[in-house]
Amino acid sequence: MTEDNKLTSKRMSRRRVLASAGVGALVAASPFRINLAMAQEPTIKVGFPVPLTGPYGTEAQDQVRAAEVAIAEFNESGGLNGRKAELLVRDDKLNPGEAATRTLELVEKEKVNLIVGSLSAAVQLAVNNVTKQRGIIFNSISQSDTINEASDFSKFTFHEALNPHMTAGAVGRYAFPKFGKKVAFLTADYAYGHEMVRGFQEAGKAFGIETVTDVRHPIGTTDFSALLPRIQALKPDILCISNFGRDQQIALKQATDFGMKKSMKIVAPILLYTGRVAAGAQAFDGVVGGTSYYWGIEDKVASAKAFNDRFRKMHGGKVPSDYGALGYGGVKTLLMGARAAGSLDAEKVIAAVEALKYDYYKGPQYYRKCDHQSVQSVFIIESKATPQKGDADVFNVISTDEPNEANLRTCEALGHKS
Amino acid sequence: MIDIAPTIATASSRSYSWFDLAKRHRVLLASIFVLIFPFVMPFTALAVNILIYGLYALGFNLLFGYLGLLSFGHAALFGTGAYLCGIAIVHFGLPWYAAIAIGVLSALAMATLIGSLAIRTRGIYFAMVTMALAQCVYYIFYQAVDWTGGENGLRGINVRAIDLFGFHFDFINPLVRYYVVASFVILAFFVLSRILASPFGAVIEAVRENEARARASGYNVVATRLITFILSGGFCGLAGSLAALHLSIVPIESLHYETSGMAVMMALLGGMGTFFGPFVGAAVFLLLENLVSLWTVHWQLFVGAVFVVCVLFFPEGIWGTILKRIKP
Numbered sequence: 001m002t003e004d005n006k007l008t009s010k011r012m013s014r015r016r017v018l019a020s021a022g023v024g025a026l027v028a029a030s031p032f033r034i035n036l037a038m039a040q041e042p043t044i045k046v047g048f049p050v051p052l053t054g055p056y057g058t059e060a061q062d063q064v065r066a067a068e069v070a071i072a073e074f075n076e077s078g079g080l081n082g083r084k085a086e087l088l089v090r091d092d093k094l095n096p097g098e099a100a101t102r103t104l105e106l107v108e109k110e111k112v113n114l115i116v117g118s119l120s121a122a123v124q125l126a127v128n129n130v131t132k133q134r135g136i137i138f139n140s141i142s143q144s145d146t147i148n149e150a151s152d153f154s155k156f157t158f159h160e161a162l163n164p165h166m167t168a169g170a171v172g173r174y175a176f177p178k179f180g181k182k183v184a185f186l187t188a189d190y191a192y193g194h195e196m197v198r199g200f201q202e203a204g205k206a207f208g209i210e211t212v213t214d215v216r217h218p219i220g221t222t223d224f225s226a227l228l229p230r231i232q233a234l235k236p237d238i239l240c241i242s243n244f245g246r247d248q249q250i251a252l253k254q255a256t257d258f259g260m261k262k263s264m265k266i267v268a269p270i271l272l273y274t275g276r277v278a279a280g281a282q283a284f285d286g287v288v289g290g291t292s293y294y295w296g297i298e299d300k301v302a303s304a305k306a307f308n309d310r311f312r313k314m315h316g317g318k319v320p321s322d323y324g325a326l327g328y329g330g331v332k333t334l335l336m337g338a339r340a341a342g343s344l345d346a347e348k349v350i351a352a353v354e355a356l357k358y359d360y361y362k363g364p365q366y367y368r369k370c371d372h373q374s375v376q377s378v379f380i381i382e383s384k385a386t387p388q389k390g391d392a393d394v395f396n397v398i399s400t401d402e403p404n405e406a407n408l409r410t411c412e413a414l415g416h417k418s
Numbered sequence: 419m420i421d422i423a424p425t426i427a428t429a430s431s432r433s434y435s436w437f438d439l440a441k442r443h444r445v446l447l448a449s450i451f452v453l454i455f456p457f458v459m460p461f462t463a464l465a466v467n468i469l470i471y472g473l474y475a476l477g478f479n480l481l482f483g484y485l486g487l488l489s490f491g492h493a494a495l496f497g498t499g500a501y502l503c504g505i506a507i508v509h510f511g512l513p514w515y516a517a518i519a520i521g522v523l524s525a526l527a528m529a530t531l532i533g534s535l536a537i538r539t540r541g542i543y544f545a546m547v548t549m550a551l552a553q554c555v556y557y558i559f560y561q562a563v564d565w566t567g568g569e570n571g572l573r574g575i576n577v578r579a580i581d582l583f584g585f586h587f588d589f590i591n592p593l594v595r596y597y598v599v600a601s602f603v604i605l606a607f608f609v610l611s612r613i614l615a616s617p618f619g620a621v622i623e624a625v626r627e628n629e630a631r632a633r634a635s636g637y638n639v640v641a642t643r644l645i646t647f648i649l650s651g652g653f654c655g656l657a658g659s660l661a662a663l664h665l666s667i668v669p670i671e672s673l674h675y676e677t678s679g680m681a682v683m684m685a686l687l688g689g690m691g692t693f694f695g696p697f698v699g700a701a702v703f704l705l706l707e708n709l710v711s712l713w714t715v716h717w718q719l720f721v722g723a724v725f726v727v728c729v730l731f732f733p734e735g736i737w738g739t740i741l742k743r744i745k746p
Contacts, residue, residue: 052715061715091711096571096669097661104463104665108592122571126667129573133666134590146570191569 044085044344046071046331047106047115049127051094055245056119058274062324063141064089065315067116069307070331072314080339087331088112094119096126103130113344116160116330118142119323121191125152132156135346137353139334141326143167143270145195148371148408150415155350158372160330162292164192165409168199168242168269170378170401171290176207179265180237183209186227186251188243189216196242196269212236221247224254232260241268248272249279256283271381273321276394284383284394291379293325293362294395307361319392325361329374332360333367364403370411375403437745444693445611449604462592463664464708468701469596469603470661475684475696476610477653482682483691484614485646486626487540491548492681494532494555495651497673499525499658501559501566504575504668509565514577514589518602518659525655526648528555533647537640549675556673572668589663599660606653611693613649622646654681687728689735698737 048067050060067087075084088110092099099118106112107130114137118124121144128147131138132154139158145165146152176183183204187193197214204211212234215227231239239260241251248268255266271289298305307328311320320328337353338344357366365376380399387393401407440447452469459465478492503521506512512520532555536547559566566572580587580598587594613619624632625642633639662668671677680703681696688699706724710717732739 053711053718057715091715091717093711095671096667097665097671100665100667100669101463101467104592105461108463109461122569122669125567125570125573126665126669129576129667130665133576133578144570152573 042083044080044083044114044335044338045088045106045110045112046085046334047088047090047103047110047112047117048327048331049090049092049099049102049106049115049117049123050327051119051123052089052091054094056094056323059272059321059323060119062274062321063117063119063327065318066311066320066324066326066328067331069310069314070328070335073310074332074335074339080335080344081342085335092118092123092127094123096120096122099123100126100130103127107131107134107136112136114139114334114338114349116141116327116334121146121195128152128154128157137334137346137349139330141323141330143192143195145198145409146191148373148414153371153414153416155372156346158330158334158353158367158374160333160374161326162290162376162378163373163408164195164269165199165202166407167290167292167378168196168240169203169407171240171267171269171288171380172200172203172209173206173401174380174399175238175265175267175288176204176209179267181207181209182212182234182236183238183240184212184231184234184236184264185214186224186231186239186241186243187214187216188219188221188247190219192244193242197240199269200240200242217243217247219243219247222250224251225258228255228258228260232258232263236264239264239266241266244270245272245275249275249283252287253279253283256285261286270322271383271395272323273394276383277391281383281385281394285385286383288380288382288398290401291322291381291395292376293320293322294379294381294397295319295325296393296395297362297379297397301363303359303361303363329360329362329365333358333374336360366403368405368408368411370416371414373408375405375408377401377403378407445604445607448607448694448697452600452604452607455600456593456596459705460709462596464704466592466596466599466664467661468697468704469599470657470664471680471684471704472697472700473603473606473660474654474657475681475688475700476606477650477657478681479685479690479692479696480610480613480622480653481646481650482685483696484619484622484626485643487537487643487647488545488682489536489548489647489650490545490675490678490682491532491536491550491552491555492650492654493673493675493677494548494552495525495529495654496658496661496677496681497559497668498528498555499655500662500668500672501572501658503659504572504662505565507577507662508572508574514580514663518656518663521659521662522652522655525651525658528655529648529651530644533644533651537643537647549678552673552675552678556670556675559673560670566668566670569670571670572662573666575662575666575668577663577666595664599664602656602660606656610653614693618642618645683725685735687725687735689738689741692735692737692741695735695737699735702736 050063052060071085071087090102116139118127119142124140124142137156139160141161143161145163147159185197187197266287268289276284295308298308337349341348341352363377365374368375378401379397381395382398456462456465481487499521502524503517506517506520532551539547577589580589621637621642684699684703685696689695706721710720
């Protein structure tokens with residue numbers, strides 16, 4: 001090869017490289033052009049990141065259904081001066097990193113006005129960190145004590161769900177005077193379990209309870225047979241099982257098989273509607289627990305009746321689950337706040353939501369000023385042995401812990417300046 | 419790269435030379451790609467994630483593709499970088515550049531620790547030892563709640579603005595964030611390319627191809643392994659630090675073995691042992707996951723099917739297959 005030849009070939013090739021790079025870029029660009037061309041509509045956009053896939057998928061899909069009810073009601077009643085609302089659902093895969101990415105997408109690309117969602121303590125804290133930096137109002141619909149604390153809280157943060165302190169406290173106040181003072185704990189070894197135990201123990205101080213043991217198990221445990229006899233041997237009056245989802249179903253099933261219900265009362269901070277429906281009556285028989293919502297309260301609470309009826313109408317006769325209903329409450333409060341403020345300006349909406357005294361689906365509620373925690377009732381429920389009103393009739397509401405700020409941790413304890 | 423006999427080169431000298439040219443300027447081409455990349459992506463936060471995980475897979479590939487050691491513990495390096503960068507900002511209030519430096523240095527230190535224990539083994543045993551050590555790291559960070567937030571993850575890595583040489587950049591702006599991350603990734607491209615093109619890079623591949631012969635030629639195989647592992651850890655630590663800054667949180671999941679598995683997946687999908695392949699793998703993996711999950715909750719079914727097809731029909735990975743096709 002001569003020197004000349006080399007040069008020509010080099011020049012030719014550079015042109016070819018550029019040409020093919022150009023074509024490549026165009027090809028890569030084309031499928032996504034559609035996205036860029038989409039026109040912006042002046043709707044109120046509500047971002048809704050929830051774990052549609054993963055272990056809490058059932059709950060999350062119910063949350064979406066309930067949120068759709070809130071959006072439909074808002075739009076039918078005239079929206080915000082005619083501006084309609086729209087729900088943008090995203091799958092956060094129960095992963096905080098994915099949730100933060102999705103929230104960034106919702107804020108930066110979709111330019112959402114409000115964000116409601118999340119179904120895990122870590123995920124809601126991740127979403128909250130992203131939204132509070134960008135001044136977007138976020139209403140969390142999942143349990144956490146940490147989100148109330150001053151280090152994570154910002155004025156853009158609202159918490160429509162219960163927190164472990166309130167839930168476990170309510171169940172404890174019901175159970176300790178009735179069933180006895182010797183208490184054993186079986187706890188999932190992560191934030192949720194720890195916060196629940198702390199809630200039980202705080203509530204128990206007033207009744208002078210004695211903790212006989214606190215057995216911790218890793219999340220996703222399938223065999224409790226090594227742990228349960230240890231608890232049985234200590235002969236407690238009450239066994240508090242603070243775990244979630246499938247762990248709870250298996251623990252209750254095995255505790256029943258071990259005959260533990262004969263010698264002690266089993267309580268759980270949260271009895272999940274979907275868990276009870278999935279696991280059946282036997283495992284849950286006689287177990288007392290708390291919940292933020294049970295559709296059966298519709299006999300006594302008018303707003304619950306209205307919400308259930310609307311939900312049934314929109315979703316083929318189904319009733320909303322506990323966590324599902326939170327999707328409704330979370331979206332509805334922010335939208336009603338925006339309507340009261342007459343604008344979507346974050347400061348005005350925050351002031352309006354703080355001022356709300358609302359009863360949308362479970363009786364009276366309001367947001368406490370210092371940490372934006374929704375002060376609300378906790379229902380104490382017990383599993384029904386035989387349903388009377390169809391398959392969905394699985395719980396009896398045996399007591400209601402009325403909304404009371406005294407049941408929350410104080411603003412000072414959370415680190416807020418009064 | 420395998421040398422092709424000169425006879426073949428002369429037979430199609432023209433087309434061969436453009437390929438050669440592109441190969442020589444791979445950093446430049448990759449950088450141009452990175453610069454136009456956010457404009458063809460559905461949203462910028464995803465583009466930043468692809469950059470970060472692309473860099474992570476690139477660092478992993480240095481060990482896996484070039485040295486031939488399959489590590490199942492790279493999450494420990496990624497996560498250490500992410501957590502230490504975050505801790506530097508949250509607990510010590512250090513500026514962002516110092517935090518990135520600490521993230522990278524701590525990942526280098528972690529890689530030295532894990533590497534010096536693990537390189538005595540090879541094959542499946544190496545994979546298992548790295549995985550076991552990574553799980554230890556996971557639990558250390560998980561238990562250190564006061565420093566890491568434990569289960570809740572580390573929050574509050576709030577970098578609002580980046581001031582550099584008198585310029586003020588709003589780090590909240592998605593495109594600014596992209597290009598800040600991109601500049602680090604391009605720097606990493608350059609460093610990685612230099613490493614691979616250096617005599618040391620040749621030794622790495624020599625060890626992969628024939629360990630006994632490399633040793634017989636007077637190369638220190640153990641040292642090569644350890645240094646490569648540490649370098650690989652540096653790239654992964656940088657990726658972790660950038661992830662912490664980008665998302666403003668560090669979830670405990672970043673230390674989980676699924677994150678280790680992700681690197682393997684991305685490297686295999688894109689093409690192990692190619693310079694740009696892992697980056698392509700990361701892009702395809704994350705893009706598929708994000709796009710398909712918008713249409714259906716059964717996205718895993720589709721993504722899984724794509725993997726099966728890739729493994730069955732493109733064992734050299736997407737980029738590896740493309741390279742093979744266009745290489746004259």
